[in-house]
Amino acid sequence: MELLKQRILQEGKNLGKGILKVDRFINHQVDPNLMDACGAEFARIFKGTRAVKILTAEISGIAPALMAGKYLNLPVVYARKKKPVTMPSEVYITVAPSHTKGINVELIVSPEYLGKEPILIIDDFLASGQTIVGLVRLAEVAGAELLGIGTLVEKTFEGGRELLSQFGVPIHSLVSICNMDDGKIEFTDEYAV
Numbered sequence: 001m002e003l004l005k006q007r008i009l010q011e012g013k014n015l016g017k018g019i020l021k022v023d024r025f026i027n028h029q030v031d032p033n034l035m036d037a038c039g040a041e042f043a044r045i046f047k048g049t050r051a052v053k054i055l056t057a058e059i060s061g062i063a064p065a066l067m068a069g070k071y072l073n074l075p076v077v078y079a080r081k082k083k084p085v086t087m088p089s090e091v092y093i094t095v096a097p098s099h100t101k102g103i104n105v106e107l108i109v110s111p112e113y114l115g116k117e118p119i120l121i122i123d124d125f126l127a128s129g130q131t132i133v134g135l136v137r138l139a140e141v142a143g144a145e146l147l148g149i150g151t152l153v154e155k156t157f158e159g160g161r162e163l164l165s166q167f168g169v170p171i172h173s174l175v176s177i178c179n180m181d182d183g184k185i186e187f188t189d190e191y192a193v
Contacts (some may be wrong), residue, residue: 001041001174004152005187007034010133014183018127026124026152027060036138038174039067042122042150045172046072048076049147050118053077055139057096057107057123057131064152066121077114079107079138092141096134103162107134109142116143125184126151129160136167153177156188 013021021142025031037127054076058064062078069076083091102134115154121135132149139146146169154173157180165173178188 001038002048003034003037005175007031008153009187012185014180014185016183018155018180020125020153020155020177020180020185022153024109026063030063032063035063035067036070038064038152039069039071041174042068043071044170045150046120046148047120049120050119051120051147053111053114053119053144055079055114055119055121055135055144057081057135060125061123064150065126068120068150072120074120078107079109079135080109081105083108092138093139094134094141096131097128098131107131107138109138111142114138114142114144117143118145118147120148120150121146122150124152126154126160127158127165129158132160132164135187136164148172150174155180156190 007025011024015021025034054065054069054074056078058078058081065076087110094107094108095104098105148170150172151176154176156176156178161171176188179186
């Protein structure tokens with residue numbers, strides 16, 4: 001997706017160690033027009049699926065998932081990182097490592113909102129794939145049927161696609177970065193849609 005690629009080139013920053021800072025328009029300050037365009041693209045990609053919900057992770061996955069939900073007319077469920085008092089005592093919970101935080105984080109979903117239904121997973125990044133694997137584990141425990149995975153940005157050099165291929169569903173990234181060595185941000189069209 002050319003619009004997203006250009007924003008990354010203009011405003012993204014390579015912080016080293018595979019960390020791409022995009023908090024100016026994706027995950028701290030969010031550009032609603034960019035997210036709207038990304039949501040429309042996800043809707044084009046996943047049009048015609050039997051999905052009845054979208055699952056994502058708090059917090060950076062919410063904006064792209066919400067915009068995809070808008071265009072697909074689907075509700076969005078996000079896995080929370082802390083259990084609020086409003087959640088029932090019985091929840092679906094898993095742990096996934098956070099690349100940017102350097103710690104393991106909990107992913108928690110109420111059974112009230114995730115059940116035996118066909119779903120899509122939409123998130124901001126596909127890097128090592130660990131967060132998305134955590135979301136898949138939550139879906140499996142709930143008995144949900146995973147139909148596809150969509151991400152804004154994939155870092156192909158971190159192996160996440162290979163890890164997620166075990167689930168046998170389509171994986172779509174709006175942009176794919178193949179190299180971040182020496183301060184570079186290089187894209188590939190190999191996996192981008």
